[in-house]
Amino acid sequence: MEEETCLFLDKEELEILLTSVDLVKDFNHLSKESAILNKLIKKINLCLQYYIDEDLTSQKEFSTQKFFESTTNELISLFNKAKEPITISIDENIKYANSAFCKMLGYESENEIIELGLFNLISKRCLPKIKDLHDKRSKGEIVPNIHDLELKQADGEIITIECVHYAMPFNKSYFIISFYIGLTKIQSLEKKLRKSEKKYRELYENAPNAYFSIGTDKSIRRCNTSAIKLLGYNHEELQQMKVFDLYAEVPDGLPKAEKIFQHFIKGEKIQDEELVMKHKNGNLIWISLSVKPIKNQVGEVIESHSIVINITERKKAEDILNKSESKYRSLFENTMEGIALHDIVYDSQNKAINYIIKDVNPQFEILLSIKKEDVINKKATEAYQVDEPPYLDIYSKVAETMKPTYFENYFPPMDKHFSISVFSPKKGRFVTVFEDITERKISEVKLKESEEKYFNAYNRVNFYKDLFAHDINNILNNILSAVELSSLFLNDPEKMEKLERVEELIALVENQGRRGAKLISDVRKLSQIEEHEILLKSMETCKILKKAMEFTKNSSLKENIDIQVEFTIKEFSVKANELLFDVFENILNNATKYNDNSQIEIIIKITKLQKQEICYIKIEFLDNGIGIQDERKESIFQRAYNKDLSVRGMGFGLSLVKKIIESFKGEIWIEDRVKGDYTKGSNFVILIPEDV
Secondary structure, three states: OOOOOOOOOOHHHHHHHHHHOHHHOOOOOHHHHHHHHHHHHHHHHHHHHHHHHHHHHHOOOOOHHHHHHHOOHHHHHHHHHOOOOEEEEEOOEEEEEOHHHHHHHOOOOHHHHHHHOHHHHEOOOOHHHHHHHHHHHHOOOOOOOEEEEEEEOOOOOEEEEEEEEEEEEEOOEEEEEEEEEEHHHHHHHHHHHHHHHHHHHHHHHHOOOEEEEEEOOOEEEEEOHHHHHHHOOOHHHHHOOEHHHHEOOOOOOHHHHHHHHHHHHOOOOEEEEEEEEEOOOOOEEEEEEEEEEEEOOOOOEEEEEEEEEEOHHHHHHHHHHHHHHHHHHHHHHHOOOEEEEEEEEEOOOOOEEEEEEEEEOHHHHHHHOOOHHHOOOEEHHHHHOOOOOOOHHHHHHHHHHOOOEEEEEEEHHHOEEEEEEEEOOOOOEEEEEEEEOHHHHHHHHHHHHHHHHHHHHHHHHHHHHHHHHHHHHHHHHHHHHHHHHHHHHHHOHHHHHHHHHHHHHHHHHHHHHHHHHHHHHHHHHHHHHHHOOOOOEEEEHHHHHHHHHHHHHHHOOOOOEEEEEEEOOOOOEEEEOOOHHHHHHHHHHHHHHOOOOOOEEEEEEEEEEEEOOEEEEEEEEEEOOOOOOHHHOOHHHOOOOOOOOOOOOOOOHHHHHHHHHHHOOOEEEEEEEEOOEEEEEEEEEEEEEEOO
């Protein structure tokens, strides 16, 4: 294969290029024919030597025909096929002309050319110069092997051509092989070459990267403008320097450059090696060096084509990045939060369907009890052993919009609470920074429960305080009034006949005493319900109800009380406890207490009810009392914290009743005895789960 040729040539190099390359460019394939031509010239020399020896011994006249017959047919075949005109002559006598030469001059046969001879084919103006060349050659002087030549065509026209010849001494003469090419073609080739040279020289000089040509003797032969700017030296200074003078005495400078130079001398290419050069002012310059060895025609390295790229800023950025990466890697490895890097997995429709875990820090392993090697480069569903990738909708949105977010959530597969910060360093990728907040969440729940308990306890204290301030005050006022009236009756002899009235007042005092005792008992029971878990058991409802009915009749000051019970079921029990008596007693007491009729009527209906797959015992208390307006049917059970105690109601007892019923997992509400007319009395409805 043809060796590479330097891009910029001096005059001598240009002549060599024209003679050895372009003049035989059309001579079929250049590389192949040049090799054959060199081989044939060597053959010719050998043959000539042979015939010289033979002629000296036999004194036979040299015969061109004998010469061709004795050599291989390869020479004739090559010349006859050549596109360029070729002749063979002994001095000025033409012995052979190929068809291309005959065609160029307009002759039909080789014999016409041979008969005319070379001097008869040359123009009169050019003939003296050619004869002079022949004379000088015959005298042993060196003459150019390339010269312009004017030849006469058969029709008398003069053509100007370039002649390239190879002359070999032969028996006091010269055996000459001549090649001819049109001068216009030569000039065209020279023009193209000069144009190309100018073009590439401009590119070379104005290239953004520095270019150097370095000789095998370490000299700096050529460099472009960018090289001057890079190092701060001018052309004259660089020509006086050796290439090693340009490198800094640091490990990546001169020592490395010397090793690379040895590879260049061996003909090896160097690609993108990073070294440190030094500016004229002493500053260090990081460069990327690529070297291409240039060889001559015999394969010897003669110089380099070196490209130097300034990478100082890149190296500075890399250094900053490495320091930053080292710092953040330390944070990544030692932070108390778990950190994981992920890549979103998209389907063919560019929809996020999963994500792959690319990297995790040690705390990730600790918090999740998962080893790094078990999750790296695995999809989330596989790593966490779930059907759906956790929080994919949140993560994919962050990876797409690159807007960070934060959330807290409970992850059932691990039975843990996590706080998770998510951000995206680039589209399609996201990073999670998380911590296990399970203990914090438990503490928050406990704190909330504690706060609720404190709030409830605080409200209960205030409630009990207000309750005693209100209800006990009423009781004491009633007792005080009864005592004052009794004192008046006892101190007035005229009124002694009203002794019966005094007895009634004493009974009132007793009743108010019982009322105060019951109030204290109700408070204690309510407190127990609110503070302790209520244990339930099977209770015979009818027995408890009968006991409550008897207690109500005996404790009431009203005489005409009629209580009727209607059963649709005979035997039944409910899940309750001893507080069930208080429920019945409170409802019956209110039915008699808030009743202005001379005949108090109470009907108790007991039925079964199925509700949401639960069997209830339904107990209704229908009375003919004063009734309860619709707007008070709900609030009447809530005479409790922050309610107005001045409002006339059913007392503290119904609050206790509701609490007790709810502790039985039951329900209580109020209806009108006659639908739509609350003045006809009330219907207290109770549902208590049946004990089956």
